Amino acid sequence: MALEIAKNNHSIALEEKMANRHGLIAGATGTGKTITLKVMAEQFSKAGVPVFLSDIKGDLTSMAEPMQLNDKIQERINILQLDDYQPQRFPVRVWDIFGKMGTPIRATVTEMGPLLLARLLDLNETQAGILNMAFRISDDEGLALLDLKDLQALLNHIGEHAGTYTTQYGNVTKQSIGAIQRKLLELDSQGAAHFFSEPALQLNDFIQQEDGKGVVNILNAVELYRQPLLYTTFLLWLLTELFEVLPEVGDIEKPKLVFFFDEAHLLFKDANAAFVTQIEQVVRLIRSKGVGVYFITQNPIDLPDEVLGQLGNRVQHALRAFTPRDQKAVKSAAETFRQNPDLDVASVMGELKTGEALISFLNSDGQPGIVERAWIRPPESKIGVLDRPIALDSNPFYATYKDELDRQSAYELLQQKLTVEVPADQVAVKEKKAEKKEKPSELQKMATSVLTSVGRQIGREIVRNIFGGRRR
Numbered sequence: 001m002a003l004e005i006a007k008n009n010h011s012i013a014l015e016e017k018m019a020n021r022h023g024l025i026a027g028a029t030g031t032g033k034t035i036t037l038k039v040m041a042e043q044f045s046k047a048g049v050p051v052f053l054s055d056i057k058g059d060l061t062s063m064a065e066p067m068q069l070n071d072k073i074q075e076r077i078n079i080l081q082l083d084d085y086q087p088q089r090f091p092v093r094v095w096d097i098f099g100k101m102g103t104p105i106r107a108t109v110t111e112m113g114p115l116l117l118a119r120l121l122d123l124n125e126t127q128a129g130i131l132n133m134a135f136r137i138s139d140d141e142g143l144a145l146l147d148l149k150d151l152q153a154l155l156n157h158i159g160e161h162a163g164t165y166t167t168q169y170g171n172v173t174k175q176s177i178g179a180i181q182r183k184l185l186e187l188d189s190q191g192a193a194h195f196f197s198e199p200a201l202q203l204n205d206f207i208q209q210e211d212g213k214g215v216v217n218i219l220n221a222v223e224l225y226r227q228p229l230l231y232t233t234f235l236l237w238l239l240t241e242l243f244e245v246l247p248e249v250g251d252i253e254k255p256k257l258v259f260f261f262d263e264a265h266l267l268f269k270d271a272n273a274a275f276v277t278q279i280e281q282v283v284r285l286i287r288s289k290g291v292g293v294y295f296i297t298q299n300p301i302d303l304p305d306e307v308l309g310q311l312g313n314r315v316q317h318a319l320r321a322f323t324p325r326d327q328k329a330v331k332s333a334a335e336t337f338r339q340n341p342d343l344d345v346a347s348v349m350g351e352l353k354t355g356e357a358l359i360s361f362l363n364s365d366g367q368p369g370i371v372e373r374a375w376i377r378p379p380e381s382k383i384g385v386l387d388r389p390i391a392l393d394s395n396p397f398y399a400t401y402k403d404e405l406d407r408q409s410a411y412e413l414l415q416q417k418l419t420v421e422v423p424a425d426q427v428a429v430k431e432k433k434a435e436k437k438e439k440p441s442e443l444q445k446m447a448t449s450v451l452t453s454v455g456r457q458i459g460r461e462i463v464r465n466i467f468g469g470r471r472r
Contacts, residue, residue, distance in 0.1 A: 012359050012374050044258050151184065338360055
């Protein structure tokens with residue numbers, strides 16, 4: 001079976017069997033990358049393959065409604081002679097790590113792991129080492145790290161008992177602990193506490209069908225995209241979890257899931273060599289789990305060669321060669337295709353119109369096809385935004401994930417430990433001292449209460465006026 005993606009004088013199709021060999025959708029802003037993503041997602045869905053993609057503009061959930069034909073779309077259908085074109089809706093389920101515009105997605109701190117969390121917090125080597133130590137201590141002492149307050153409590157505990165842990169785990173400095181805590185507070189202020197909690201996402205909930213079509217799982221990333229590091233780390237975590245959770249399936253007739261990674265250049269921005277190597281390994285190995293990964297970016301040179309070399313299915317929209325870097329990108333992109341003797345790829349790349357692309361898909365033997373110039377099919381679902389948002393409870397898993405859980409974990413266990421560690425004789429001494437103090441009169445209590453309340457209110461107003469913080 002093959003997925004019809006584009007057409008010139010003949011149909012250009014992506015072999016289902018080769019779809020988990022990964023791919024690239026590239027091109028300058030406004031050249032048609034989003035439409036290509038949408039058409040590919042629709043074709044996968046029609047083939048019964050579930051899809052995951054992120055919606056950073058708010059215009060992909062419209063896949064839940066059929067195309068509303070107009071003169072422009074009809075003209076393209078007629079020119080391409082698309083006899084099989086049929087406006088239709090697709091089964092869409094919307095997710096949102098903030099839980100505002102879709103079903104909440106959550107993960108525990110342990111599931112994120114020290115490597116990705118260090119990347120998310122932008123820690124230096126020393127701080128990352130201490131974070132890794134905290135995870136080891138968590139495992140060794142049975143202190144489950146489920147949410148941010150668990151990790152904050154554990155780091156505080158390690159800092160206060162640094163001498164106890166130094167021999168077994170290495171040196172700990174309060175300065176480094178403090179730096180990590182500040183980064184965690186910043187992460188908390190960005191709303192990450194909504195993500196680091198339970199119930200944690202079960203990734204098999206993405207791999208669903210509805211009426212024979214693969215479910216299109218859409219991450220509402222309009223707000224998330226404003227925090228690029230959180231956005232890319234979250235998507236990379238999803239990929240890593242898929243690799244960890246899904247069983248080996250080898251070469252199968254079609255993917256179990258296709259994962260679109262939009263604005264992929266952000267993933268590699270300021271990433272060190274070790275981190276890039278980790279990404280390269282995940283992309284290389286996840287193919288055996290039946291997952292196809294498609295990166296969407298402006299320039300192919302935004303991606304490291306180690307990753308780019310694994311992307312066998314390519315759709316290249318127009319690139320404009322205005323600067324030396326642009327010229328390098330055009331040349332680099334042209335050289336990655338299997339050349340067509342009838343096509344000057346580098347020249348054509350600057351001439352492509354919106355919706356037109358240079359395409360090379362792997363054939364049934366896994367070999368790159370000769371690059372061709374073609375028009376992307378019009379999508380069969382609505383272009384633009386929905387007239388009204390999809391109801392939260394339209395996702396059958398909404399009831400499972402809507403309410404946050406707070407089980408006993410590191411924070412609660414360490415609080416209990418602090419209570420137990422206070423010696424009984426010290427408690428008795430404190431109680432005697434308290435009894436000796438003169439009890440305040442009711443009038444004194446009232447005056448103290450009023451002054452304290454007024455002081456706090458004044459303090460809050462000063463802070464709001466200086467920093468412009470919103471009222472809570």
